[in-house]
Amino acid sequence: MYLSPLAAASLHALWGYLHPALDHIVRAPTNNPAKAPAIDVSYHIGVHTAVYNYFTAQSDPPGGPPHPAGLSAFPATFAAIQNDKGKASGADLYEQLDRYYADVAREILLGAPADDSTLVHYLVPCFNRYSAGAQSVSRLLNYLNRHYVKRAIDEDRGWLRLADVLDAVARTIREDDTREKVQKRLRDRRTEELQNPPDRVVPLTALAYRRFRIEVVDPLLSAPKLKVSKGGKKKRPPPTNTDKPPLPRGRLARAVKELLESKGGDEEERARLAGELAIALRTVGIKVDHPLRKKLDKYIPPGQR
Template sequence: MPTATTKQDSAGEAPPPPPLPNPSTGSANPAASLPALWGYLQPALDHMVRSPTNSPCKAPAIEVSYHMGVHTAVYNYFTSQSEQAAPSPGPGVGAGLRIPAHDKGKASGTDLYDQLDRYYADAAREVFLGAPTDDSSLVHYLVPCFNRYSAGAQAVSRLLNYVNRHYVKRAVDEDRGWLRLADVLDAVARTIQEDDTREKIQRRLRERRTEELKKFGYVEGALPAEVAKVEEYAEAASPPDRVVHLSAVAYRRFRIEVLDPLLAVPKVKGKGKKKKPPQNGDKPPMPKGRLARSVKELLETEGGDEEERRRLAGGLAIALRTCGIKVDHPLRKKLDKFIPPPEPTTAT
């Protein structure tokens, strides 16, 4: 996953890799089964997410015919699976016989969604396994790796937007998304009065959802686009059993496989005596998590390129935010001030 270099052209600029052509499938039907569909999709995913590039913030492209072929194959696969899961005419069908919930979920795209989740888990684990053992270079490694991974995740989400619209949206409507009714019901129930109207209860549910979003940076009066971004951060923070937008699936896996282990504080075996707090003049103890130690070294080492230091700190802050690390996390508090302000929009 680390960004690799490619041969530069005469102007000193590294040319982007050529768009990946549509692979020949012969007479095979990519929509015939999940293995067939995955065999057709994976070269595109590997090209977008894993291929070397000198532009880590932009994913390599695939040819238009391949893009259209993927969309058609995914559409046909979903359609064929839905038809196979439909109840055949027979006794009981007219009386309201229903497909079991697990079959219905599988037919509507759960198998492909789960395969994508496993793909991102493997890709993120490659980033983690490639991390340097030296804390001083960890942030320098992690920021471009995340930028490359993020660019690929966004490209794949656009490529497979049919999955977002057909499967993810329906799962959220069925209360299988990042925030479920059961998550907020207890808190809301404690504030409900016997004579409360349905509108009041709905308002309390919305207020509870807003409280959750504030943990990830939501502010009152935010524009719809800003709210959507904050909700994606919340999706990335959710457990793996929650159905979320495909880009959030990727960021969630980056958090689970990369950030969480690097943020974790190693457990100390045994019950040793507590260390005394540092006296005046003593150096404060180093942070215990690897990533926290790396950030401390980045920000406190004298000399070097100050602009590069701020760029790396801001890039890591964006990675933490995007992958669902909450605003009250100590490292986020330390790094968020380095995030560059958004560029002002001008009216056309």
């Protein structure tokens, strides 16, 4: 695709240039969900160039950055300029990408089948396709990772803040702890941070996974709210069959139960789906002590645990 000099003139223009590439990488149909389709080499180079030009063009106002002393009488004006500069240095593009992933994830949820028996069969390839696209986009927009995400981490606005590191590692280190044990605590703490509201700046792949959890996994894990009677008491629906144990209330938990307890069919395929779903839940930040993760983690192949 031809790179217009105006592509870096504004976020609107830059996004208009990037959007077809993102749609092809993340949304385009493919026969291999584990691999995102590539874009043309010249387009790939054009995206890198456009993002670089946008950052460099917007990093400072014409004539160089304002000096605080010259704006000492107008602190609000100086703060506004600094805020705009920060936005133009990557936050605006980062937030736009977050909204893009939210839209894609919501489309996946809306496309989910109504039948619980096919939900896992739908969700696993959808996540694999989404994940492959997110990893490809992260490579495509690596400049955003290196120059915005890295700066946010340096400013203690990132995935793990200093207080988190102290809580997760420094206060729990023992003399006999190996390097691997310390690194595992850090990895576990990062995974927990995907559970938090999207207020922390994380690498672009983690940004995508966090949105998948918020927009797809969390709604499927949540139980429906109980109806409230006129007297203000919550009413539980009457059991349809008292001879059988009650079904899990979350839709994804019901789908997993049906998958694992179904009779006949390919048992190896059921185990594969369960293992891949377990990896997906782990990847998007579902905690290790969640009942569904406990149920599924044993299906993860030993080499991937």
